[in-house]
Amino acid sequence: MSPEPARSGVSDMMAQPKDLLEAFELFNQASAELSAAYAALQDQVARLNDELAEANLRLRQQLQEKEQLSQRLNLLLNLLPGAVLVLDAADRVQDLNPEARRIFGSQPVPGDDWAELAARRLETLEQGEWLLRPVSPGGLDKRLNISYNRLPDDNGQILLVQDVTESQALRDARQRQQRLSAMGEMLANLAHQLRTPLSAALLYASQLQSPALDASGRERFTGKTVARLRQLETLINDMLRFVKGPSETAGNCMLDQLLAELDALFQPLFAAGGLHLLLENSAGDAQLKGGRELLVSVIGNLLQNALQFSPPAGYVWLAARRVGAAVEITVRDQGPGIAPSKQARLFEPFYTTRAEGTGLGLAVLREVIEELGGMVWVNSREGAGAAFGVRIPLAAGPALQSGEGGQEHD
Incomplete structure (x- = not known):
């Protein structure tokens, strides 16, 4: 029997424990790696749970803030006065x-x-x-x-x-109170305003009864009496128009017709006083808001004032030009000018710088023009004449805002 097979079996038996040891080592190594991976996975899960909890907390806080904001907005909407x-x-x-x-x-x-x-x-x-x-x-x-x-x-x-129903009612009441107050002042001033021309007219009329008065004297006193009576008529007409307010502003008129009528009315008056009235229209045939008769009356007040204050042989210019959706009409004279302290009061009722003025012409002018949606202004320096202007909207134009215009004139 040969000995080689026996040696080979012993060698195999000696190799088996070694393989087992290596297998155990590999198993232990894999187990350690699995344990480390599981521990890392546990750490990651714990970290993710913490992050998720933090995110949920932030989300809940945001939802609470949005809910509070929504409640606050609803409260504000419910409590708003509008x-x-x-x-x-x-x-x-x-x-x-x-x-x-x-x-x-x-x-x-x-x-x-x-x-x-x-x-x-x-x-x-x-x-x-x-x-x-x-x-x-x-x-x-x-x-x-x-x-x-x-x-x-x-x-x-x-x-x-x-x-704004109540606030509008308060504004209306305040305007009525202001008008009543102005009417009270008007009545007090009216007695004084009427007394002077009436007394003069009565005095001149009494002179007409004198049998010693000749024809030339009678004609002179008749003219003075008529002049005082016309002054009374002007005062009463201005007073009535002021009391009634701008209730006759309906209608439209053509600018060229308005200027032609003003020219026809005032050229003879200026010529009789040795003055020159020059008209210039660069606005064409524009159609204005407001009836022609009313506009002739109120703009005629400006020409009448210029006539009264112009120096001998002086010039007065009446110019019309387009300004946006309006026409600006300016009356400029070479008179003595107006002190700044007086300019602020020129459009007040019964304020006048003329001995025979009624103090209502410019007040009526402003009320009428503002009712039409326009504006009035004055520009003057002492010793350098005066310029009065009105801006009247075109017949289909929008209303103007107060405060425009006057500053751009010299």
Whole structure:
């Protein structure tokens, strides 16, 4: 029996524990790696849980802040003194606050067509203001101020509505009080204004009864009496127009016809006084707001004043020019000018710088022109003449804002 097979079996038996040891080492190594990976995975899961908890906390805080902001905005909308309506892109009401429900009543409600409601219940008064008709008969009209603001991306608009009924009533009452106060001053001044020409007329008329008066004297006193009576007539007409207010401003007139009538009326008066009246029209045949007779009367006051204050052989210029949607008519003279302290009072009722003035001509002028939507101004320096101007809107033009114009004149 050969010994080699026995040695080979012993060698195999000795190799098996070594393989087992290597296998155990590999298993231990893999187990250690798995344990390390599991520990790392646990750390990552714990970290992700912490991050998720922190993100959830931030999200809850943001939701709470948004909820508080939403509540605050709702509270503000509910407490706003003005009405707020939210319209969608089709101009249908999406939402409205309690003040809007108070102002408009049972209509509108969400889903209503705003354009249809506005056409049915709103009447335009002036820029930005409307008259709201009541839903039911017997209700009271309301005066509203409405402003619009478009939402981003043309997704609708927000309407802010203010009920100005009471404030308008207060303004009207204040204007009535001011007019009554002015009328009180007017009555006090009127007695003085009437007394002087009336006394003079009575004196001149009494002279006419004298049998010793010759024909030339009679003619002289007759002329003086008529002049004083005409002064009385002018005073009374100005007073009546001032008391009634600018209620006769309806109608339109052509500028060239207005200037032609002023020229025909005043050229003889200026010529009789040795003065020169020059007319210039660079506005063409524009059509103005206001009746011709009324405008002739009030602009005639400016020419009459220029006639009274012009020096001998002096010149007076009446010029008309287009200024935007209006025509500016300026009367400029070479008189003594007006002190700055007096210019501020020129348009006050019964304030006059002429001994025979009524003090109502310029007050009526301002009231009439402002009622037409225009404006008046004066520009003067002592010793350098005076320029009075009016801006009258064109027949289809918009109203002018107060304060424009006068500063741009020399």
